[in-house]
Amino acid sequence: xxxxxxxPSNKVTEKGKDVELRCxxxxxxxxxxxxxxxxxxxxxxxIYFQGNSAPDKSGLPSDRFSAERTGGSVSTLTIQRTQQExxxxxxxxxxxxxxxxxxxxxxxxxxxxxxx
Amino acid sequence: xxxxTQMEGPVTLSEEAFLTINCTYTATGYPSLFWxxxxxxxxxxxxxxxxxxxxxxxxxxxxxxxxxxxxSFHLEKxxxxxxxxxxxxxxxxxxxQKVTFGIGTKLQxxx
Numbered sequence: 001x002x003x004x005x006x007x008p009s010n011k012v013t014e015k016g017k018d019v020e021l022r023c024x025x026x027x028x029x030x031x032x033x034x035x036x037x038x039x040x041x042x043x044x045x046x047i048y049f050q051g052n053s054a055p056d057k058s059g060l061p062s063d064r065f066s067a068e069r070t071g072g073s074v075s076t077l078t079i080q081r082t083q084q085e086x087x088x089x090x091x092x093x094x095x096x097x098x099x100x101x102x103x104x105x106x107x108x109x110x111x112x113x114x115x116x
Numbered sequence: 117x118x119x120x121t122q123m124e125g126p127v128t129l130s131e132e133a134f135l136t137i138n139c140t141y142t143a144t145g146y147p148s149l150f151w152x153x154x155x156x157x158x159x160x161x162x163x164x165x166x167x168x169x170x171x172x173x174x175x176x177x178x179x180x181x182x183x184x185x186x187x188s189f190h191l192e193k194x195x196x197x198x199x200x201x202x203x204x205x206x207x208x209x210x211x212x213q214k215v216t217f218g219i220g221t222k223l224q225x226x227x
Contacts, residue, residue, distance in 0.1 A: 035217070042219030042220045043205060043219075043220065045214070045215070045216065091160065093160075104165070105162070
């Protein structure tokens with residue numbers, strides 16, 4: 001079946017602009033994660049959605065970052081007033097405790113954000 | 117909170133050499149442990165996992181054993197190939213499915 005998809009694949013923006021990144025998880029997956037992968041920094045957890053529970057926002061680096069998940073499916077990560085240090089690859093992953101190997105996360109291809 | 121520490125790379129090996137990438141963790145309770153791999157130009161994918169102490173995960177010739185006494189999950193392969201060149205991430209899943217990743221170790225295998 002279809003995997004996790006993300007759009008756009010690449011985004012170039014000017015400093016100070018707002019951007020929205022989209023993630024379509026695997027159908028039926030209840031958990032959705034956002035990560036940031038910066039050059040030489042590894043994978044940084046941003047936010048986690050699980051079903052109808054309140055999201056775990058503990059990884060969001062500042063109040064310029066926010067995310068929502070509508071209808072328990074598609075998620076949008078919004079970065080307001082972008083800064084050059086926001087440049088990174090933003091990865092989305094989904095998983096489901098009820099399907100496939102337990103605990104496995106399935107990753108999307110990522111959105112490469114460049115802030116000029 | 118939960119944390120994962122893995123050796124920094126890059127690791128450069130000749131083909132057919134033995135590989136070890138160290139990973140240790142800090143977590144409460146009994147986390148599940150994972151190795152993910154990211155091949156050049158591709159997305160992250162699960163390589164192997166272990167869900168309880170003394171479990172051994174294995175895939176594509178790679179192995180890792182969940183050692184609770186040393187809080188470790190070292191990745192090993194007996195004979196690496198050029199096609200194994202990638203970035204390897206150790207990760208753990210604690211409560212509520214939140215997953216914590218290490219910084220990643222870049223492996224380069226030369227012919």
